[in-house]
Amino acid sequence: MEPRKLRLGLLLAAGAILLAFVLPIAPNAVPLRERPVIPELCGFAVVLYLAAAWLADRRATIIGLVATGLSAAASLILLQDPIVAGAARSGFWMIVIATWLSAALCVMNLASARELRGERHRIVNLLVPLLFGATVFYLWEVGVRGFGVPPVLLPSPSAAGARFFNSLPTLAEDFTQTFIRGVLIGYAIGCGAGLLVAILAHRFEFLGRGLLPLGNFFSALPLVGIAPIMVMWFGFDWPSKAAVVVLVTFFPMLINAIAGLSASGHIERDLMRSYAASHRQSLSKLYLPAALPFIFNALKINATLALIGAIVAEFFGTPTQGIGFRISTEAGRMAIDMVWAEIALAALAGMAFYGFVALAERATTFWHPSYRT
Amino acid sequence: MTSSSVALPQRAPFSHVRQVFVERYAPVATMVLALIAIWYVAAVAMNYTLVRDAFEREETPYTTADVLAGTMDAERPLLPAPHQVIETFLDGVFGYSPLAPRSLVYHALVTLSATMLGFVIGALFGIALALMIVHSRVLERSLLPWIICSQMVPVLALAPIFIVVLGALGLHGLLPKSIISAYLCFFPVAIGMVKGFTSPDLLQVELMRTWSATPRQVLLKLRWPASMPYLFASLKVAITISLIGAIVAELPTGGEAGIGARLLSGSYYGQTVQIWAALVAAAMLASGLIAIVGLVERAVNRSMGAH
Numbered sequence: 001m002e003p004r005k006l007r008l009g010l011l012l013a014a015g016a017i018l019l020a021f022v023l024p025i026a027p028n029a030v031p032l033r034e035r036p037v038i039p040e041l042c043g044f045a046v047v048l049y050l051a052a053a054w055l056a057d058r059r060a061t062i063i064g065l066v067a068t069g070l071s072a073a074a075s076l077i078l079l080q081d082p083i084v085a086g087a088a089r090s091g092f093w094m095i096v097i098a099t100w101l102s103a104a105l106c107v108m109n110l111a112s113a114r115e116l117r118g119e120r121h122r123i124v125n126l127l128v129p130l131l132f133g134a135t136v137f138y139l140w141e142v143g144v145r146g147f148g149v150p151p152v153l154l155p156s157p158s159a160a161g162a163r164f165f166n167s168l169p170t171l172a173e174d175f176t177q178t179f180i181r182g183v184l185i186g187y188a189i190g191c192g193a194g195l196l197v198a199i200l201a202h203r204f205e206f207l208g209r210g211l212l213p214l215g216n217f218f219s220a221l222p223l224v225g226i227a228p229i230m231v232m233w234f235g236f237d238w239p240s241k242a243a244v245v246v247l248v249t250f251f252p253m254l255i256n257a258i259a260g261l262s263a264s265g266h267i268e269r270d271l272m273r274s275y276a277a278s279h280r281q282s283l284s285k286l287y288l289p290a291a292l293p294f295i296f297n298a299l300k301i302n303a304t305l306a307l308i309g310a311i312v313a314e315f316f317g318t319p320t321q322g323i324g325f326r327i328s329t330e331a332g333r334m335a336i337d338m339v340w341a342e343i344a345l346a347a348l349a350g351m352a353f354y355g356f357v358a359l360a361e362r363a364t365t366f367w368h369p370s371y372r373t
Numbered sequence: 374m375t376s377s378s379v380a381l382p383q384r385a386p387f388s389h390v391r392q393v394f395v396e397r398y399a400p401v402a403t404m405v406l407a408l409i410a411i412w413y414v415a416a417v418a419m420n421y422t423l424v425r426d427a428f429e430r431e432e433t434p435y436t437t438a439d440v441l442a443g444t445m446d447a448e449r450p451l452l453p454a455p456h457q458v459i460e461t462f463l464d465g466v467f468g469y470s471p472l473a474p475r476s477l478v479y480h481a482l483v484t485l486s487a488t489m490l491g492f493v494i495g496a497l498f499g500i501a502l503a504l505m506i507v508h509s510r511v512l513e514r515s516l517l518p519w520i521i522c523s524q525m526v527p528v529l530a531l532a533p534i535f536i537v538v539l540g541a542l543g544l545h546g547l548l549p550k551s552i553i554s555a556y557l558c559f560f561p562v563a564i565g566m567v568k569g570f571t572s573p574d575l576l577q578v579e580l581m582r583t584w585s586a587t588p589r590q591v592l593l594k595l596r597w598p599a600s601m602p603y604l605f606a607s608l609k610v611a612i613t614i615s616l617i618g619a620i621v622a623e624l625p626t627g628g629e630a631g632i633g634a635r636l637l638s639g640s641y642y643g644q645t646v647q648i649w650a651a652l653v654a655a656a657m658l659a660s661g662l663i664a665i666v667g668l669v670e671r672a673v674n675r676s677m678g679a680h
Contacts, residue, residue, distance in 0.1 A: 107511065107515055108511045111510060111511040111513075111514040111515055112510055112511060125514065128514045128515045129514070129515055129516075129517075129518035129519055131515075132515035132516065132519065133519060152541060153538055153541060153542070154538070206400050206403075207400070207404075208400075209396065209397070209400035209401070210400030210401050210402075210403055210404035211404060213401050214401065214404055214405070214408075217660065220609075220613050220659055220660065220663055221613075221655065221656045221659050221660075222613070222616055222617040222620050222655045222656075222659060224529075224617060224620075224621065225620060225632075225633075225636055225651070225652050225655050226652065227636075228636050228637070228639060228640030228648055229640075229645065229648055229649070229652075231640065232451070232640065232643070232645065233451065304526075304527060307527040308527045308528075308529045311527055311529065312529060312621055312624075315621075315624050316624075316637070316640050317640070331536075331537045332537075334537070336537070336538070346526065346527050347526040347527070350526050350527050351522065351526065
């Protein structure tokens with residue numbers, strides 16, 4: 001990033017914080033100078049901003065980040081004051097603007113760094129999105145609390161987080177009900193059945209020719225709509241959710257596995273033939289390993305689909321636990337922070353599930369060109 | 374599948390049409406027929422006790438044939454027979470005036486309008502996002518991981534909260550549903566278009582550079598045309614997701630109108646046949662929408678010089 005732009009931005013950030021000393025924080029609030037800790041934090045941040053602006057190179061990123069942290073801390077401490085929360089004025093927003101500006105500058109400076117090798121490259125690649133996310137969360141927190149957005153509309157991330165940790169037992173119950181019972185069982189059955197049928201379709205050409213167009217057709221349908229029927233057939237408890245998950249995950253696996261089983265090359269097939277390999281042998285030694293990337297693709301798609309299927313199925317009736325049940329009832333009671341806690345749970349579960357499948361993929365398809373570096 | 378480069382079995386000289394028929398349509402037709410047969414057998418098996426119990430409750434004498442006939446048109450069967458579903462579907466489509474609340478056309482139109490609005494918003498947003506990501510290294514590094522991450526999140530679980538929040542803001546009806554659809558379908562478009570915009574190889578990009586093309590010219594003359602296959606592939610995914618989003622978004626609204634509302638009211642009142650008919654309508658809608666995207670794709674391909 002250009003040093004001139006960086007310098008200008010950092011100077012602006014320092015100026016904004018200096019303005020905060022002059023401008024009102026909130027109506028009838030104690031001015032910034034007379035508060036404990038905050039003037040020191042802000043002053044130190046200004047000094048660091050100036051130092052970073054003076055350097056204006058790669059080193060400035062680190063100094064700028066420390067200063068960003070200081071000013072973010074200052075604004076968050078200010079929000080603890082009930083007079084400021086909900087009625088913040090220009091002085092407070094100046095600090096927020098300075099934080100946002102310097103965070104953005106640091107992220108941009110970091111992301112535009114070139115010629116990084118090995119370990120450093122990976123750290124930067126991890127750090128940039130993390131900082132970006134932290135900035136978004138910070139702005140969300142400060143915006144909600146500074147403007148006094150009613151928690152019914154949008155709770156602050158800290159409120160949702162506090163709710164998350166205060167209701168861990170409930171969340172654990174919901175997690176077991178939805179994820180361990182509904183999703184995992186359905187996922188295993190659905191993917192397993194899809195793979196088996198694909199192997200059959202690969203063995204018997206006629207079956208394959210008939211099944212592939214049908215599978216394509218079915219996988220494009222809004223299959224979650226089958227949920228009310230499954231609830232009618234299998235009752236309110238987890239079997240109906242697992243059944244929806246089975247149905248939702250079956251077709252992507254079928255299509256991908258059929259494509260994968262015919263992905264092996266002519267030369268390899270001829271080689272198996274020249275070894276006089278039986279179908280079972282060539283299946284286990286050639287077709288299935290060659291199909292693994294496709295199968296894992298389906299497993300990854302299904303990881304998300306399964307969670308969606310189970311949660312949506314719970315909207316149609318559940319025993320009194322489960323992520324979908326909790327979301328719909330708490331949304332009806334306007335307890336939006338609990339809803340966000342459940343969404344965070346679902347998001348964490350989804351990411352962990354996906355990450356687990358991706359790790360398994362790395363461990364088993366290490367030979368694939370896309371992983372060889 | 375068993376064909377090898379060494380020994381290709383000699384085919385009898387089929388005429389081309391017949392070969393296409395045997396190879397493509399016969400297997401599919403067989404599978405469809407098998408599916409329908411299985412459905413009928415399952416309908417008999419699942420409804421048998423239900424119908425028999427009804428006969429016994431009324432204490433009318435009955436034979437097995439009566440029960441079998443009863444399984445074919447039970448009023449609230451566990452699994453309705455295919456002809457019942459089709460009958461109800463056709464009745465729902467043609468039996469009422471298209472704007473009557475009992476007409477399936479009306480519900481399909483409600484869902485379709487939310488789907489289309491959401492699809493257009495989501496696709497445009499996705500393309501814009503992809504453009505920004507392709508042109509900015511900073512955004513690529515900071516935003517793209519989050520977009521990929523958010524694909525692992527069951528976004529559909531957000532549907533009820535969106536409806537509640539937007540309802541509290543005074544937004545009802547079409548817009549909240551299409552926002553959910555848009556939110557769901559911008560991901561595949563954004564990811565697909567990032568791939569598409571970066572799909573021209575280095576040689577082509579460098580050729581543009583030797584002509585000292587501006588970024589805008591590179592976009593219009595190279596990246597945009599090269600991204601067309603990716604665009605349509607992701608649009609097909611996006612429009613199905615958009616439909617699913619619209620249907621699920623209709624669930625928490627309390628069942629006013631739309632296919633999702635039809636599903637919900639069917640499940641509340643135990644109207645199985647109604648649920649199945651709504652599902653058939655959803656299937657028709659989905660395949661129709663994909664077919665339309667496919668037609669547009671073919672037209673665009675042809676105008677770009679494909680055969």
